[in-house]
Amino acid sequence: MMETWIASALLASALAMFAVRKIAGCIAVLSFQSALLSAVALKMWKATGDDHLLWLSLLTLAVKTVAIPLLFLRTIRAVGADPDAKSRLSRPVSAALALLIATAGHVAAGAFHLPAAGGGGGYLPVAVALVLLGMFLIIDQTKMIMQGIGLVVTENGLFLIAGSIGGGMPLIVELAALFDLTVSVALIGSLALRIYEVFESLDTDKMNRLRG
Amino acid sequence: MNPIGWLLAVPVATATAVMAGRSVRLSERIQIAGAFGLAAAGSYAAWRVWQNGPLSGGYTGGQALFRLDALGAWNAFLIVWIGFCAALASVDTVRHEPGRRRKLYYAGLHLLLGCLLLTSVSDNLGVAWAALELSTVIATGLIAFKSDKKSLEAAWKYFLMGHVGMALALLGVIFLYLAAAGVVGENASALNWFTLFHAAELLHPGWMKLALVFALVGFGTKAGVAPFHFWLPDAHSQAPAPVSAVLSGITLNTAICTMLRVFALARGPLEPLSRELLLGFGLLSMAFAVPFLLVQRDLKRLWAYSSVEHTGVILFGAGVGNALGLAGSTLHMFNHAMLKTLLFLVSGLIVSRYRTGSLSRLGGVLKSMPACGAALLLGAFAAAATPPFNAFTSEFAVVSAGFQAGHVGQAAMFLAIVGFVFAGTMFYTIRIVFGETSGPQPLPANGRTGVWTKIALVPPLAAVVATGLYVPSVLTDAVGQIVETFRGGGWS
Numbered sequence: 001m002m003e004t005w006i007a008s009a010l011l012a013s014a015l016a017m018f019a020v021r022k023i024a025g026c027i028a029v030l031s032f033q034s035a036l037l038s039a040v041a042l043k044m045w046k047a048t049g050d051d052h053l054l055w056l057s058l059l060t061l062a063v064k065t066v067a068i069p070l071l072f073l074r075t076i077r078a079v080g081a082d083p084d085a086k087s088r089l090s091r092p093v094s095a096a097l098a099l100l101i102a103t104a105g106h107v108a109a110g111a112f113h114l115p116a117a118g119g120g121g122g123y124l125p126v127a128v129a130l131v132l133l134g135m136f137l138i139i140d141q142t143k144m145i146m147q148g149i150g151l152v153v154t155e156n157g158l159f160l161i162a163g164s165i166g167g168g169m170p171l172i173v174e175l176a177a178l179f180d181l182t183v184s185v186a187l188i189g190s191l192a193l194r195i196y197e198v199f200e201s202l203d204t205d206k207m208n209r210l211r212g
Numbered sequence: 213m214n215p216i217g218w219l220l221a222v223p224v225a226t227a228t229a230v231m232a233g234r235s236v237r238l239s240e241r242i243q244i245a246g247a248f249g250l251a252a253a254g255s256y257a258a259w260r261v262w263q264n265g266p267l268s269g270g271y272t273g274g275q276a277l278f279r280l281d282a283l284g285a286w287n288a289f290l291i292v293w294i295g296f297c298a299a300l301a302s303v304d305t306v307r308h309e310p311g312r313r314r315k316l317y318y319a320g321l322h323l324l325l326g327c328l329l330l331t332s333v334s335d336n337l338g339v340a341w342a343a344l345e346l347s348t349v350i351a352t353g354l355i356a357f358k359s360d361k362k363s364l365e366a367a368w369k370y371f372l373m374g375h376v377g378m379a380l381a382l383l384g385v386i387f388l389y390l391a392a393a394g395v396v397g398e399n400a401s402a403l404n405w406f407t408l409f410h411a412a413e414l415l416h417p418g419w420m421k422l423a424l425v426f427a428l429v430g431f432g433t434k435a436g437v438a439p440f441h442f443w444l445p446d447a448h449s450q451a452p453a454p455v456s457a458v459l460s461g462i463t464l465n466t467a468i469c470t471m472l473r474v475f476a477l478a479r480g481p482l483e484p485l486s487r488e489l490l491l492g493f494g495l496l497s498m499a500f501a502v503p504f505l506l507v508q509r510d511l512k513r514l515w516a517y518s519s520v521e522h523t524g525v526i527l528f529g530a531g532v533g534n535a536l537g538l539a540g541s542t543l544h545m546f547n548h549a550m551l552k553t554l555l556f557l558v559s560g561l562i563v564s565r566y567r568t569g570s571l572s573r574l575g576g577v578l579k580s581m582p583a584c585g586a587a588l589l590l591g592a593f594a595a596a597a598t599p600p601f602n603a604f605t606s607e608f609a610v611v612s613a614g615f616q617a618g619h620v621g622q623a624a625m626f627l628a629i630v631g632f633v634f635a636g637t638m639f640y641t642i643r644i645v646f647g648e649t650s651g652p653q654p655l656p657a658n659g660r661t662g663v664w665t666k667i668a669l670v671p672p673l674a675a676v677v678a679t680g681l682y683v684p685s686v687l688t689d690a691v692g693q694i695v696e697t698f699r700g701g702g703w704s
Contacts, residue, residue: 131379131383135376135379138372138376144368147372151372151375151376151379154375154376154379155379158379158382158383158386161383161386162386162389165386165390169338169385169386169389169403170336170338170389170402170403172277172336172338172339173336173338173339173341173342173385173403176338176339176342176343176346177342177345177382179342179346180342180345180346180349183346183349184349184371184375187349187352187353187371188371190353191352191353191356191364191367191368191371194356194359194364195364195368198359198360198361198364199361199364204368207361207364207365207368207369208365209361209362209365210362210365210366210369210445210446210449210450
């Protein structure tokens with residue numbers, strides 16, 4: 001029962017990103033989504049007794065729930081650009097497509113007949129949906145911070161896939177992935193400052209000089 | 213100290229010392245010393261492996277985290293030497309930049325080399341993935357170095373595409389873990405390539421199939437395999453020339469090597485699928501590059517699309533899968549890295565003197581910059597696989613292997629594509645080397661090509677010319693060992 005609630009909340013958090021107007025709001029939703037992931041790892045630890053899942057839960061809480069959202073927030077404050085998210089498609093079309101993609105993710109997860117790890121099997125459909133929705137965010141959103149958020153959502157989905165079918169990756173790989181993600185978000189921050197200085201905007205639609 | 217330790221410690225120590233250096237001049241000397249040190253360490257490590265067999269290190273729970281085998285040593289050897297050329301050429305490239313930016317650039321370059329080396333020496337494919345992912349982040353900073361509109365656009369596209377590609381590659385790694393977990397247990401060793409290689413027949417074929425597809429798309433994106441290559445021409449053309457050389461010469465190879473390691477685990481009923489995927493995407497990459505080589509406006513983009521074509525050649529040889537194909541493919545990694553380093557470094561000098569990279573405005577390079585003009589011509593002949601230059605040897609081996617293995621149609625297409633590539637590459641090169649300039653006259657020489665850049669050009673120039681005529685036995689022996697490994701035999 002609890003599993004169903006968490007899975008639903010995870011899916012709702014990804015879909016909410018297509019509805020929330022302010023980038024700061026999306027960052028808050030991202031933090032909530034990561035907190036849910038941390039809860040998933042904690043629940044799996046309780047079910048399996050595998051200590052590496054406890055470490056993973058705590059690290060997810062520290063890095064993805066706190067540090068990464070703070071880095072994103074610091075970036076939008078430092079740049080002081082237009083605070084609204086902007087999608088390529090109209091908001092209702094984006095939301096409808098996101099729903100369609102989430103459904104496709106559920107169907108695909110069922111079609112693969114993947115195995116379920118202890119206490120994590122129920123999350124697989126939502127995990128696949130998160131990966132696809134993260135990629136759709138990258139394609140649909142034009143503001144670079146929103147595209148960065150899309151990357152983290154994709155990563156969250158992958159983390160959940162690894163957890164739900166294999167009981168998590170080896171700790172060293174999970175640690176390295178978390179480190180990479182933190183460095184990536186820090187780089188997004190420094191690149192955003194430079195891009196805003198040069199383009200006077202964080203809208204990636206304005207980056208269209210390279211062709212052929 | 214274990215040679216693997218040196219390979220990982222030298223770039224990190226160099227980057228740290230560069231940032232700590234009291235003056236930029238000192239930092240510059242440190243990074244040059246670091247480049248020499250890394251070249252020595254990498255050459256020694258590669259020689260040890262090729263003479264005495266694989267090296268391993270970083271033991272945890274009885275399992276080695278690092279393992280340098282013949283293929284890893286081959287790639288590491290290329291990384292240290294292309295890195296050496298890039299580090300030396302960088303001295304002139306960033307000479308006019310403010311002190312802190314120069315330090316950051318040097319540190320970034322050495323850390324990038326460190327990440328690529330970590331990928332090469334990691335026996336754990338998960339760690340290799342993470343190191344390659346980190347290299348994307350560092351390379352993004354280097355591509356954005358000029359901080360103008362084009363370089364920032366290229367950097368952001370590279371960052372996004374690279375991350376999406378690596379996310380898909382991670383899915384491949386997850387499926388591989390799943391395929392192996394039932395055989396070697398759910399622990400870190402389930403991703404150790406050496407362990408997996410010896411249990412390859414037992415891996416779950418269903419998960420392996422998914423692992424192959426996602427590894428191809430994911431690592432293939434990083435390797436510039438068509439149709440996932442769209443970031444490549446932007447990134448390679450906008451980065452400072454030495455960084456372009458690193459991206460084209462060794463980053464692509466490192467991603468290809470990691471991808472091929474996953475493909476080497478496909479045995480039994482999966483082997484035909486893995487070969488067909490490599491063969492098909494190899495040919496597709498070669499074909500995709502042709503229109504952009506025939507109609508091109510920018511000198512560095514010309515070489516970037518040429519990289520997509522050469523990636524295709526490497527995949528084609530690996531896909532043919534017989535001894536000659538694998539040997540040609542391995543040798544082509546070396547040849548392409550060398551010729552592209554030469555071309556990017558020389559093109560960087562030309563663009564800097566002419567203040568344009570536009571192919572329609574460049575001209576008379578042989579007259580205004582005789583040495584650069586001649587080097588560009590040699591490099592272009594090699595890139596177009598013209599005898600007697602290096603890439604001819606390896607491409608000839610690859611296509612001969614194709615015919616030998618009965619892939620007559622694909623091999624014929626290979627030859628046709630190479631013909632078009634020759635036409636596009638040489639048309640533009642001959643025009644800018646011998647033709648008249650219609651753009652700005654080149655700036656006067658003013659001793660602009662410094663001694664370090666001249667030294668940096670020697671290894672790739674020598675390799676392009678010499679290895680087309682004679683491949684030293686140390687390299688042919690190494691190629692033989694790699695072929696043996698991939699065919700399931702060899703030392704273990």
